[in-house]
Amino acid sequence: MSENRTLLLDSAAALFDDLAGLEIAAAWPRFDAAGLATLLVPEDAGGFGGDWGDFFAVLRLAGENTLSLPIGETILATRLLVDAGLDVPTGPLSIATSLDAVPFGRHAAGIVVADGTRLTLYRAASVTAAAASGDPLDAVTGDVMASAPSTACTMHLGAFLRVAQSAGALDKALRMAMDYTGQRMQFGKTLSQQQAVQQSLAILAVETAAIDVAGQGAAAALDRGEAAFEIAAAKLRTNMAIGTGTSIAHQVHGAIGFTHEYDLHRYTRRLMGWRSEFGNDRHWAERTGAFALKAGGAGLWGALTARTDKAA
Amino acid sequence: MTVFSIHAFDPPGDVPALRQQVRTLVATHEGAWDPVRRTNCWATGDRAFSRALGEAGLLGMIWPKRYGGHERHPLERYVVLEELLAAGAPVGGHWIADRQTGPHILKLGTEAQKEKYVPAIARGELWACIGLSEPNAGSDLASVRTQARQTDKGWVLNGQKIWTSGAHEAGLMLALVRTQEGSQRHAGLSQFLIDMDTPGVIVRPIIDMAGNHDFNEVFFEDALIPHGALIGEEGAGWKQATAELALERSGPERYLSSYLLLVALIDAVGEDPDPQVTALIGRLTAELWTLRQMSMSVAAKLAAGDDPMVEASVVKDLGNSFEQDLPKLVQAALPADFNLADGSKLARVLRHLLIASHSFSLRGGTREIIRGIIARGLGLR
Numbered sequence: 001m002s003e004n005r006t007l008l009l010d011s012a013a014a015l016f017d018d019l020a021g022l023e024i025a026a027a028w029p030r031f032d033a034a035g036l037a038t039l040l041v042p043e044d045a046g047g048f049g050g051d052w053g054d055f056f057a058v059l060r061l062a063g064e065n066t067l068s069l070p071i072g073e074t075i076l077a078t079r080l081l082v083d084a085g086l087d088v089p090t091g092p093l094s095i096a097t098s099l100d101a102v103p104f105g106r107h108a109a110g111i112v113v114a115d116g117t118r119l120t121l122y123r124a125a126s127v128t129a130a131a132a133s134g135d136p137l138d139a140v141t142g143d144v145m146a147s148a149p150s151t152a153c154t155m156h157l158g159a160f161l162r163v164a165q166s167a168g169a170l171d172k173a174l175r176m177a178m179d180y181t182g183q184r185m186q187f188g189k190t191l192s193q194q195q196a197v198q199q200s201l202a203i204l205a206v207e208t209a210a211i212d213v214a215g216q217g218a219a220a221a222l223d224r225g226e227a228a229f230e231i232a233a234a235k236l237r238t239n240m241a242i243g244t245g246t247s248i249a250h251q252v253h254g255a256i257g258f259t260h261e262y263d264l265h266r267y268t269r270r271l272m273g274w275r276s277e278f279g280n281d282r283h284w285a286e287r288t289g290a291f292a293l294k295a296g297g298a299g300l301w302g303a304l305t306a307r308t309d310k311a312a
Numbered sequence: 313m314t315v316f317s318i319h320a321f322d323p324p325g326d327v328p329a330l331r332q333q334v335r336t337l338v339a340t341h342e343g344a345w346d347p348v349r350r351t352n353c354w355a356t357g358d359r360a361f362s363r364a365l366g367e368a369g370l371l372g373m374i375w376p377k378r379y380g381g382h383e384r385h386p387l388e389r390y391v392v393l394e395e396l397l398a399a400g401a402p403v404g405g406h407w408i409a410d411r412q413t414g415p416h417i418l419k420l421g422t423e424a425q426k427e428k429y430v431p432a433i434a435r436g437e438l439w440a441c442i443g444l445s446e447p448n449a450g451s452d453l454a455s456v457r458t459q460a461r462q463t464d465k466g467w468v469l470n471g472q473k474i475w476t477s478g479a480h481e482a483g484l485m486l487a488l489v490r491t492q493e494g495s496q497r498h499a500g501l502s503q504f505l506i507d508m509d510t511p512g513v514i515v516r517p518i519i520d521m522a523g524n525h526d527f528n529e530v531f532f533e534d535a536l537i538p539h540g541a542l543i544g545e546e547g548a549g550w551k552q553a554t555a556e557l558a559l560e561r562s563g564p565e566r567y568l569s570s571y572l573l574l575v576a577l578i579d580a581v582g583e584d585p586d587p588q589v590t591a592l593i594g595r596l597t598a599e600l601w602t603l604r605q606m607s608m609s610v611a612a613k614l615a616a617g618d619d620p621m622v623e624a625s626v627v628k629d630l631g632n633s634f635e636q637d638l639p640k641l642v643q644a645a646l647p648a649d650f651n652l653a654d655g656s657k658l659a660r661v662l663r664h665l666l667i668a669s670h671s672f673s674l675r676g677g678t679r680e681i682i683r684g685i686i687a688r689g690l691g692l693r
């Protein structure tokens with residue numbers, strides 16, 4: 001980890017502590033003041049100049065916290081708008097693939113939709129339907145504020161954002177499961193001393209590691225340039241890990257984990273929501289499947305290695 | 313709470329050229345290889361190919377030149393290994409010697425042992441087997457009973473090893489043996505380098521459920537081996553064997569054993585299959601990609617001189633499940649009229665792997681033992 005990234009994470013951790021428990025109206029001025037929104041904006045454009053590895057690390061940390069704020073969405077929208085040469089509205093921003101499902105749509109001062117050829121910035125006119133598995137996901141009607149050509153794709157970047165948050169949230173669920181089973185006594189010993197529980201926790205740890213590695217692999221590809229395949233694979237693998245991992249986290253907690261009072265659901269509900277946002281398993285499996293079919297059986301290995309080998 | 317520290321995989325030199333070298337070598341030999349035995353290919357040996365790899369400088373890649381090695385970077389070696397496995401090359405003959413026996417001798421052996429064995433391993437001529445398991449020492453390896461008694465002429469061995477892969481083709485066994493009579497558990501164990509042509513070393517085949525002869529029973533009946541056959545320190549066998557197992561568990565072979573079935577599936581279904589099949593191929597590709605990133609990270613951690621025991625266990629656990637689930641998932645997703653009994657490549661490879669894959673989460677440490685190691689890494693035990 002670069003020294004810069006350590007400093008970045010320290011200040012992000014302090015900021016997230018500061019924002020804990022605040023409503024968005026109270027939290028946002030503090031978030032703005034911290035300057036994190038320009039994380040991905042190049043230094044010469046007045047931003048922090050972070051890379052995708054930095055973004056992954058910061059949003060992973062956000063995932064470990066229960067802040068219900070469009071932090072990653074705002075960082076991504078800011079970067080995309082700056083890249084496209086458009087003005088960045090002040091206030092919380094969001095990204096989406098369509099106005100039918102906009103994360104934090106009810107709060108967004110601007111919504112960026114980009115499909116790989118064109119980027120459009122909307123202002124939400126009204127919220128027509130609201131749903132929340134964890135964080136709010138709203139259907140909105142919107143007015144176009146600006147539009148420009150862009151190669152960015154909010155489907156991919158949104159998926160990458162959810163991978164990063166999921167890495168943090170599942171890690172948090174693992175830590176809660178370890179703490180809880182380390183204290184809860186049944187049959188005269190702690191649950192964590194039961195081999196069956198240890199084996200379950202090992203699987204949870206393995207799935208958490210899979211998200212981390214997949215996410216960092218996708219971040220590395222983004223830093224190299226084009227990352228459509230890696231993001232597809234990482235989001236699909238993350239969705240799979242969420243399915244396995246949240247079940248174990250709840251199972252080892254017993255009934256207490258099913259209560260509103262206990263915090264576990266603050267992580268697992270969002271994980272279950274993120275699992276379908278920006279592409280469910282079927283969506284991304286079609287993409288990674290098409291990649292493999294295009295390469296062909298004999299060509300698949302070469303297609304994979306070519307994406308990580310540095311050109312000689 | 314991370315049990316998996318991520319390391320960047322950054323081998324020196326011209327990696328695409330190195331891959332090409334392996335791919336070309338495979339292309340000149342593969343005409344003779346049976347498509348079924350190419351799956352799980354590190355269980356199958358081929359003398360000519362092992363020698364060809366030796367000649368090409370692709371065995372003993374990271375060992376000192378004075379012992380026949382090539383002083384390449386460990387991550388270059390990793391590139392060669394993953395290429396060979398993905399191509400389904402029959403590397404099972406020399407695999408163990410190149411992976412663990414050779415490095416173990418270089419680390420702990422005497423000068424005489426190094427000179428006797430290491431160059432022959434690097435040439436691809438001397439194959440080795442692992443003498444750990446016994447009838448009453450499986451997961452509980454510390455129960456080994458095979459004994460070595462010191463006499464004037466040398467050590468006299470009595471006892472039995474079992475499940476010894478490739479013992480019938482190996483020239484050498486690295487064995488864990490009890491040298492202190494009456495010692496218990498981890499104490500009193502030592503390691504020996506046993507020439508397989510020693511009188512009193514008797515190898516009997518065990519046919520596996522796939523019908524293959526890959527593993528064996530090995531009996532020691534008053535087998536006399538020289539004093540110089542002891543490797544490392546007398547009584548330090550447990551610690552040494554643990555280090556040997558770390559070498560055994562950290563490579564790319566722990567997730568690629570069924571890879572050629574994915575290749576056969578893609579080839580068989582054409583460019584525009586039923587969406588369910590496309591989705592399955594996509595899912596398997598995503599898992600494969602993730603496992604490859606994980607495995608490369610383990611290799612990089614090892615290359616940096618750190619101990620990747622827990623990370624390697626994570627890859628082995630996930631990788632074994634992947635290579636074990638793959639045949640079942642393919643079987644479940646094929647069109648209803650797919651004939652598992654016919655002679656197509658896909659059917660033959662699938663048939664074989666549905667059976668052979670049961671061993672993947674047993675060999676090299678069972679799933680339960682591996683998860684126990686991960687739990688220890690979490691601090692739970």
Ligand SMILES: Cc1cc2nc3c(=O)[nH]c(=O)nc-3n(C[C@H](O)[C@H](O)[C@H](O)COP(=O)(O)OP(=O)(O)OC[C@H]3O[C@@H](n4cnc5c(N)ncnc54)[C@H](O)[C@@H]3O)c2cc1C
Nearest residue numbers: 442443444445450451475476477671674675676677678680
């Ligand atoms: C194809 C193949 C090749 C092999 N090659 C070699 C070789 O070359 N050299 C060699 O020395 N060995 C070899 N082995 C042996 C292998 O290492 C053993 O099979 C393995 O260590 C398990 O031992 P076991 O078979 O006696 O099973 P057991 O130890 O009897 O275990 C049976 C089952 O019980 C479970 N179990 C055991 N103890 C526990 C516990 N404490 N907690 C929870 N579950 C437990 C195991 O996980 C397993 O599922 C090979 C095995 C196979 C299948």
